[in-house]
Every structure is written in structure tokens, then in C-alpha cells.
Amino acid sequence: MTLPSDLPPLRDVIARHGLSAEKSLGQNFLLDGQLLDRIARVPGSLEGQRVYEVGPGPGGLTRALLRAGARVTAVERDRRCLPALAELASAAQGQLDVIAGDAMAIDEAATLGRGAHIVANLPYNVGTALLVRWLNAGDWPPWWASLTLMFQKEVAERIVAQPGGSAFGRLAVLAQWRSRARIAFPVNRAAFVPPPKVTSAVVHIEPGEAPPDVRGRTLERLTEAAFGQRRKMLRQSLKGLPGALDALTELGLDPARRAETLSVADFVAIARLLDRATAA
Missing domain, CATH: 1.10.8.100 (rRNA adenine dimethylase, C-terminal domain)
Structure with a gap:
């Protein structure tokens, strides 16, 4: 969809609502529109697709997903961000649904149905737990069509690691036994507000064939x-x-x-x- 041309810059939205990234919530805001559009392109065309976003914050990535033509459901537990997201939902003309709550408590399959793409700059403090839950979906193929997720680079490298190295471990096995995982691209720490202490990376995961007789x-x-x-x-x-x-x-x-x-x-x-x- 085309967002209104008079949509205020994200920095202005953050300033007007007095928002700041909350360390206790694992937040780091992304403001670079070109980078956000690049993330939204990783899953392929999102035109008319259902997308699930966790932790949208002030809505930077949400804007990129809407620009890509997606129908977005975003869950945000930080109530400070809800007014800004409500403004964006109004401008999105029915293409954005915002859920106020904890992503760990959402029944995603019931909320979104099958075939949704998950695209998120995940809060650092819950990112791994959410990934493991999505990878451990009981039914396979799972309810999600793909995962495009931002992690600390160290975590991203553990997801795609091969046997024999120190990065190979539980995350690699869970991500690769019935899925295809790759690092789409690294993201410099300077792209965030405030800059985290570590480099990040975008990981893309698609479900594959599940080996038989294994739970x-x-x-x-x-x-x-x-x-x-x-x-x-x-x-x-x-x-x-x-x-x-x-x-x-x-x-x-x-x-x-x-x-x-x-x-x-x-x-x-x-x-x-x-x-x-x-x-x-």
C-alpha cells in the first residue's frame, strides 16, 4: 500500500510521544528507512501477505512492511508506544492491527491463521525464546511461512553454524533439522537508536521437509x-x-x-x- 505522503518522520513521532528505547525491554529503535525497506524485502514479495511483527516500538519496520503491501499484525507490550502505533494504524487504512500484550502469551496460529510471514526486529531479551517456540511448532509445515528476524550477530551465527565449531549448538540443530536458515545481511550498530554494544544481523528461515518419526x-x-x-x-x-x-x-x-x-x-x-x- 502507499502510506500518506504527509506521514511525519519517525524521529518526529518519537520526539512527540517522548519515546526512548527501554533497556529492560531489550529495545533498540531502527530509523533508517532504506535499511528497513531492505529488511522487508528479505522474505520476497509481501504484497497482500499477512505479516506478524513482534515489538514494533514506534513503528519503523511496520512502515516498511506496509510500504511493501503487507497486512500487518503487530504485538507490542510497551504501552508507551501504543499511541504512535495507533496513529500509524489510522493512516494504514485497515492494513495494520495492533495488539497490546506480551508476544510470549499470544496464540499466534489462532490469531493469524496459516501462512503468515514473521518479520521482526526482535527485542533482545525474548528473541531466542520466541525463535525456539516457532521452530518447535507441533504441526509441520508450521503456521508461519517464513521468519525474517534481527538478532545479535553472535546469535545469528549460532543459528546457521555448521558442526565442528564453537558456534554450533542447540540453536543450529533446532533451526536446521527441518528448516533452511541463512544470514541475509549484517546490520551495523550505528543503525540503531541508541546504538547497542554489538553488531546485529538479519536471519531468514524457511520451513523444509520434516524427517519422519521425530518429534x-x-x-x-x-x-x-x-x-x-x-x-x-x-x-x-x-x-x-x-x-x-x-x-x-x-x-x-x-x-x-x-x-x-x-x-x-x-x-x-x-x-x-x-x-x-x-x-x-
């Missing part, structure tokens, strides 16, 4: 155990998970190895045997 919750429990004590050998880190050491033996995996040396496929194979043992 997401089982894989989550397995990776929690394996990487919770990542410096220890698997025989130590997995001894508290019933059936895990037997699964290693059946698969011919050396229990003296450490978790980061296994592949995503190895973790999927272990989880499959755990599920079979539970069902037996």
Missing part, C-alpha cells in the same frame, strides 16, 4: 542435554537422558565425542531412536 520436543530435550554440558563427552552429558547412550551405541557413534562434533543428521537419528523407544 520436535524430543530433539529439544536431546540438544538441551548434549549442549548443556558441551565441554563434556557425550557419555557424560547424555547419561541423564534415558535411552540416549543406547542410541549412540546402535548408531555407532563414539560416546567419547563432544556434542559439537555430531551433525544435525546425527542428532535427528538419535532423537528418532528415543521416540521409537518411548513408543515401544
Whole structure:
């Protein structure tokens, strides 16, 4: 859609409403319109698409999503930002719905239906928890069509990491066992107000084929155990998970190895045997 040409600059909106990024909420505002439009292009064409945004703040990315033609549902827990978002919703002529609340408490599938794209500059303090929840959707393909998310660069690198390095861990396995994850581009800290202490990056994730006979919750429990004590050998880190050491033996995996040396496929194979043992 085309937003009204007389829409006030985002800096003016922030000043008029007395807004400032709240550290306790993990906020950092993005004001660069070109950068925001670039983020909105990552999922592909959003014309007529439903988009879910978490933590819109004063609405910078929201504007870019609306300019891209999306129908946006945004959830914001910071009540200070709601008047600014209400103004934007009025200008958006029915293309923007704002929910005042905590994203962790939203039943997204019921609210949005299937096929929504999630695009968000996630608050740092809940970003990983939300990602894990979205990746662990019970039904697959999930209710979401794609994830385009801003993270600290270190977290982004953990999501796309390959086996063998220190960045490879639980997030990489959960993001890659039935999805395709990539870093779209880095974002300099100077792009934010206020600038965070770290560089950020935009990650794009699309659902893929789910391996049969594996439950997401089982894989989550397995990776929690394996990487919770990542410096220890698997025989130590997995001894508290019933059936895990037997699964290693059946698969011919050396229990003296450490978790980061296994592949995503190895973790999927272990989880499959755990599920079979539970069902037996």
C-alpha cells in the first residue's frame, strides 16, 4: 500500500510521544528507512501477505512492511508506544492491527491463521525464546511461512553454524533439522537508536521437509542435554537422558565425542531412536 505522503518522520513521532528505547525491554529503535525497506524485502514479495511483527516500538519496520503491501499484525507490550502505533494504524487504512500484550502469551496460529510471514526486529531479551517456540511448532509445515528476524550477530551465527565449531549448538540443530536458515545481511550498530554494544544481523528461515518419526520436543530435550554440558563427552552429558547412550551405541557413534562434533543428521537419528523407544 502507499502510506500518506504527509506521514511525519519517525524521529518526529518519537520526539512527540517522548519515546526512548527501554533497556529492560531489550529495545533498540531502527530509523533508517532504506535499511528497513531492505529488511522487508528479505522474505520476497509481501504484497497482500499477512505479516506478524513482534515489538514494533514506534513503528519503523511496520512502515516498511506496509510500504511493501503487507497486512500487518503487530504485538507490542510497551504501552508507551501504543499511541504512535495507533496513529500509524489510522493512516494504514485497515492494513495494520495492533495488539497490546506480551508476544510470549499470544496464540499466534489462532490469531493469524496459516501462512503468515514473521518479520521482526526482535527485542533482545525474548528473541531466542520466541525463535525456539516457532521452530518447535507441533504441526509441520508450521503456521508461519517464513521468519525474517534481527538478532545479535553472535546469535545469528549460532543459528546457521555448521558442526565442528564453537558456534554450533542447540540453536543450529533446532533451526536446521527441518528448516533452511541463512544470514541475509549484517546490520551495523550505528543503525540503531541508541546504538547497542554489538553488531546485529538479519536471519531468514524457511520451513523444509520434516524427517519422519521425530518429534520436535524430543530433539529439544536431546540438544538441551548434549549442549548443556558441551565441554563434556557425550557419555557424560547424555547419561541423564534415558535411552540416549543406547542410541549412540546402535548408531555407532563414539560416546567419547563432544556434542559439537555430531551433525544435525546425527542428532535427528538419535532423537528418532528415543521416540521409537518411548513408543515401544
